Amino acid sequence: MQLRDKYRIALLSAFALGIHGIESLFPAPIPWLRLGFANIITLATLVLYGMYPAIMVTLIRVILGSLFSGTFLGPAFLLSLGGGIASTLAMGLVLSAVPRLFSVVGLSIIGALFHNISQLIIAYFFFVQRIEAILLITPFIILLGTLTGTLNGFISEMLINNLKNSAQTIQNVSQ
Amino acid sequence: MDTLVTITVVSRSSSDADEAIDKGFHEIERLEKAANFYSPDSEISQINTHAGISAIKVSSDILELLTKARYVSEKTDGAFDPTIGPVIALYDFHKKIKPDDAAIIKNLSLVNYHDMVINRDQSTVFLRKKGMLIDPGGIMKGYAAGRAAEVLKKHGIVSGIVAIAGDIRAYGLKPDGSPWRVGIRDPGAQEQDKVMATLELRDMSISTSGDYERFFILNGRRFHHLISPKTGYPAEECQSASIITTEGALSDAFATGIFILGPEKGMKVLEEIGLEGIIIDRKGSLHTTPGIRGRLELKNPA
Amino acid sequence: MNLRTLLDKTTAADRLFFLLLIILSLSGIFFIREILPESQTVLIDADGKPAYVLPLNEDKTVSVEGSEGKTIVEIRGKRVRIMDSPCRNKLCIRQGWVETGGVVCLPNKVVVTIRGHEENDRGVDAVTR
Numbered sequence: 077m078q079l080r081d082k083y084r085i086a087l088l089s090a091f092a093l094g095i096h097g098i099e100s101l102f103p104a105p106i107p108w109l110r111l112g113f114a115n116i117i118t119l120a121t122l123v124l125y126g127m128y129p130a131i132m133v134t135l136i137r138v139i140l141g142s143l144f145s146g147t148f149l150g151p152a153f154l155l156s157l158g159g160g161i162a163s164t165l166a167m168g169l170v171l172s173a174v175p176r177l178f179s180v181v182g183l184s185i186i187g188a189l190f191h192n193i194s195q196l197i198i199a200y201f202f203f204v205q206r207i208e209a210i211l212l213i214t215p216f217i218i219l220l221g222t223l224t225g226t227l228n229g230f231i232s233e234m235l236i237n238n239l240k241n242s243a244q245t246i247q248n249v250s251q
Numbered sequence: 252m253d254t255l256v257t258i259t260v261v262s263r264s265s266s267d268a269d270e271a272i273d274k275g276f277h278e279i280e281r282l283e284k285a286a287n288f289y290s291p292d293s294e295i296s297q298i299n300t301h302a303g304i305s306a307i308k309v310s311s312d313i314l315e316l317l318t319k320a321r322y323v324s325e326k327t328d329g330a331f332d333p334t335i336g337p338v339i340a341l342y343d344f345h346k347k348i349k350p351d352d353a354a355i356i357k358n359l360s361l362v363n364y365h366d367m368v369i370n371r372d373q374s375t376v377f378l379r380k381k382g383m384l385i386d387p388g389g390i391m392k393g394y395a396a397g398r399a400a401e402v403l404k405k406h407g408i409v410s411g412i413v414a415i416a417g418d419i420r421a422y423g424l425k426p427d428g429s430p431w432r433v434g435i436r437d438p439g440a441q442e443q444d445k446v447m448a449t450l451e452l453r454d455m456s457i458s459t460s461g462d463y464e465r466f467f468i469l470n471g472r473r474f475h476h477l478i479s480p481k482t483g484y485p486a487e488e489c490q491s492a493s494i495i496t497t498e499g500a501l502s503d504a505f506a507t508g509i510f511i512l513g514p515e516k517g518m519k520v521l522e523e524i525g526l527e528g529i530i531i532d533r534k535g536s537l538h539t540t541p542g543i544r545g546r547l548e549l550k551n552p553a
Numbered sequence: 554m555n556l557r558t559l560l561d562k563t564t565a566a567d568r569l570f571f572l573l574l575i576i577l578s579l580s581g582i583f584f585i586r587e588i589l590p591e592s593q594t595v596l597i598d599a600d601g602k603p604a605y606v607l608p609l610n611e612d613k614t615v616s617v618e619g620s621e622g623k624t625i626v627e628i629r630g631k632r633v634r635i636m637d638s639p640c641r642n643k644l645c646i647r648q649g650w651v652e653t654g655g656v657v658c659l660p661n662k663v664v665v666t667i668r669g670h671e672e673n674d675r676g677v678d679a680v681t682r
Contacts, residue, residue, distance in 0.1 A: 084612065100641065104609035145639065145641060150620075150621070151620060151659065151660050151661075151662060152640075152641060152642075155659060177564065177566045178564055178566050178567055178570070179567050181567050182563065182566055183572065185567070185571055189574065195659075203601065203620075203659060209598075209657055209664045212654050212666070214581065215577075215578040215581030215585060216582060218574060218581070219574075219575065219578035219579060219582065220579040222575055222578065226571060233559060233562055234559070247556050259679075262603070264619070288666070412679055415674060416682070417681040417682040419679045421678070421679070425608075427606075427609075428594075428609070428610045429608075431678045431679070432677045433677055433678065433679050433680070434677035434680040435681055436681065436682035446680060449677050458681060459682055508629070
């Protein structure tokens with residue numbers, strides 16, 4: 077790994093962690109609605125630098141985030157880890173398989189969907205074991221996930237544009 | 252006891268429930284032992300073997316059981332009689348033996364609850380005539396169901412249902428907030444579990460006497476175990492009688508007594524005492540006391 | 554960058570996928586409401602095991618031990634809510650009162666479901682014979 081990549085991963089992870097932490101301070105506006113803003117960083121990392129840094133950023137965010145909040149290896153950690161990895165993989169695979177089919181917004185919705193589905197599956201196998209309880213909340217979670225995924229997609233889109241522009245600026249200056 | 256006993260309780264902890272159920276079964280066994288007509292060491296057998304000889308000191312359970320039996324005998328004008336033993340003993344429902352008329356008439360003279368002397372102060376029971384036999388079969392199971400329910404309550408169970416064969420005591424509410432629901436067997440059906448009607452039961456007991464419980468058919472005639480103390484023959488007017496009271500023993504004994512009285516006299520007695528009951532007569536017609544009409548849910552009336 | 558240019562960046566596949574998910578989840582919500590029977594019983598599971606079965610029409614507050622601590626469930630006026638929970642996000646508490654369906658606290662592994670009692674309507678608890 078190049079030094080530059082390490083810097084990037086560290087920086088982006090720090091962003092993701094910060095967002096993750098800030099988000100958990102706010103009360104959720106609607107039940108079940110977690111905005112998942114940390115996914116914005118994952119998505120931007122994925123689009124700008126590829127799958128490997130994106131997974132690193134996700135792992136660092138989930139592990140450090142849970143260490144900071146004291147939920148490491150607890151149920152919340154398991155849900156967070158499963159959801160994070162599933163959504164990053166899903167977005168990465170879709171991006172490399174059909175690069176032009178979805179925009180950043182579409183990728184974000186896909187990420188949110190896989191995040192939710194994997195969390196529901198983990199919850200079913202590890203915690204709840206009552207399929208009717210899971211089925212009951214599934215449509216709500218997917219509906220809200222789609223809406224917040226769309227919002228996050230637009231924010232990612234803007235972020236990616238800004239990062240691209242600033243990178244351009246830096247390059248122009250250094251030339 | 253060769254009958255099916257089920258105890259269902261509502262409890263927050265399954266270990267509490269198990270313990271209470273265990274205690275409930277013990278209570279039934281204990282009472283069964285004291286009141287067993289066939290076991291020579293039971294208190295009832297002690298009274299029977301000392302008939303015409305001496306009064307026997309009995310436990311408070313047997314004293315209470317026989318006092319209640321006597322009360323029902325009085326209210327049903329002897330249609331229920333705990334001293335029916337000598338006549339019942341002539342019948343054998345397994346071997347299909349029907350006694351001859353002379354034997355029945357002879358033993359009928361020994362059947363009279365007035366000759367069962369209960370001394371509550373000294374806790375003794377005495378049968379005046381030699382050869383008299385107390386058969387607690389018509390009151391025992393209902394009494395035991397009621398007592399088992401008391402034991403459950405004592406062990407902190409807020410809601411439960413005890414069923415000893417068809418003698419049921421239900422108290423409290425089910426976890427969903429509804430009362431226990433009891434089915435009344437369809438007396439015309441071969442299957443034991445075919446239900447004719449259901450009703451909700453809360454802090455009450457219900458017992459049913461039916462001609463299908465124990466019977467044999469001899470020369471085309473059906474002989475069942477609900478023998479009239481007046482004739483010594485099975486009472487013919489009903490197929491079944493279900494009685495609801497606040498006490499298991501009373502439900503059980505009245506079910507027998509009302510069955511033997513028949514639908515008309517039976518209904519009159521129920522209304523006089525203010526008990527609720529359901530009678531299905533020989534033709535299959537349903538007779539109910541007014542208080543139960545709104546509560547009875549009939550199953551697909553055929 | 555304004556909203557117009559942001560929307561212009563989305564592809565047809567984006568919009569189709571978005572619509573599909575919205576329609577599926579909305580019909581899912583409707584469908585699940587339809588198949589849920591008339592509610593009567595509150596089932597509380599803690600840590601994957603049934604902890605309580607309570608009547609919905611009896612006001613009561615119970616405490617169940619989840620994996621992270623005590624969750625307080627309150628039943629009042631034929632509604633249920635999670636009153637207190639040791640979980641971090643408190644989503645279950647914010648969901649407030651529910652009349653049908655249920656409330657789930659995933660971090661503390663507490664599941665509260667409201668169920669009908671249609672089986673009990675048909676069956677009987679004992680038969681007198």
